[in-house]
Amino acid sequence: MRVGIVAQKGNSRASVLAGRIRDTLPEEVEVRLDAATAERLDREGYPVEEMDACDLVVSIGGDGTFLFAARGAGPTPILGVNLGEVGFLNGVAPDDAVETVEAVVAGSRETDTIPSREVPRLRATGDGDWSVHPALNEIVVQGPQRGHGQGLDYAVRVDDRIFTAGSGDGVLVSTATGSTAYNLSEGGPLVHPDVDAFVITEMCAAESMPPLVVPGDSEVEIRAEGPAYGYVSSDSTRERFEMPESVTIRADPEPTRIAEPSSDFFQALGKLE
Structure with a gap:
């Protein structure tokens, strides 16, 4: 079995915990540390983009670290250890991390399965024959920068x-998982993670419709015009495109898999207050 560990960069607590997990697992289990964590622990490291070669990926940090790990995990289940304040994606407390990873690994070696739940991702493609990495939280189409006179003109179509x-x-188009993130700060609604839906939210529009919740199999097209260029963001990554451009957003065929135990949605909501 192969276990990947991705720890929050620059967080010594995360690195120490990664080392503890690595040293506790049986010798028969191959452990792959992300490059930054491996450097801190003086071990061999691997690019996060190669974590899809593992059977389990352990993310240690906040939701941002989880999103970073998810970019390279592909179909591999991700177990999130929460070192952040809220932790919608990370269901394991630091004090329980070593024991939980041990139990998941032992169960996998015995049954050849890792219990997990699938959460949808969004993929954006453009008429200019480009695409961005699938987003677990949200896709954003915007002008050169935020602020008066720096945005764009747009038309949004849902299923044509x-x-x-x-x-x-x-x-902004968010998944149910991402409804608690950027979407919430833009005035979008909270959506329970078990709901198969996306949310469309206009950002600081001159005149706007209320945010719209659409079925998870919908196709959203955003026609962007205005300045010479704009940006499309997929979670924390951003790509530039030339205008005018039509950006099509739909569910990615490959979801992210979150290894159980998953976070308690309502308990995490209480930390937003």
Whole structure:
């Protein structure tokens, strides 16, 4: 069995915990540390992009670390250890991390399975024959920068029917998982993670429709016009595109798999107050 560990960069507590997990697992289990963590522990490291070669990936940090690990994990289940304040994606407390990883690894070696739940991701493609890495939280289409006069003109269609059009900083499309993140700060609704739906939220628009919740199999098209260029963001990564451009957003065929135990959604909500 092969276990990958991705620890929050620059967090000594995360690195120490990664080392403890590595040293506790049986010798028959191959452990792959991400490059930054391996350097701190004076071990051999691996690019996060290669973590999909593992049977289990352990993310140690906050939700940002989990998103970073998910970019390279592909179909591999991810077990999140929460060192952050809220932790919607990380269900394991630091004090329980070593024991939990041991139990998951032992169960996998016995049954050849890792209990996990699938969460959808979003993929954005453009008419200019480009795409961005799938997003676990949200896709954002925006102008050169936020602020008055720096946005774009847009028209949003859902399954080829017009929903809204206007001017603003941009348009955000989030998964149910991501509804507690950027979407929430833009005035979008909370969506329970078990709901198969996406949320479309206009960002600081001159005139806007209320955020719209659409089925998870919907296709959202954003026609962007205005300045010479704009940006499309997939979680924490951003790519530039030339305008005018049509960005199509739909569910990615490959979901992210979160290894149990998953985080308690309602308990995490209480930390937002």
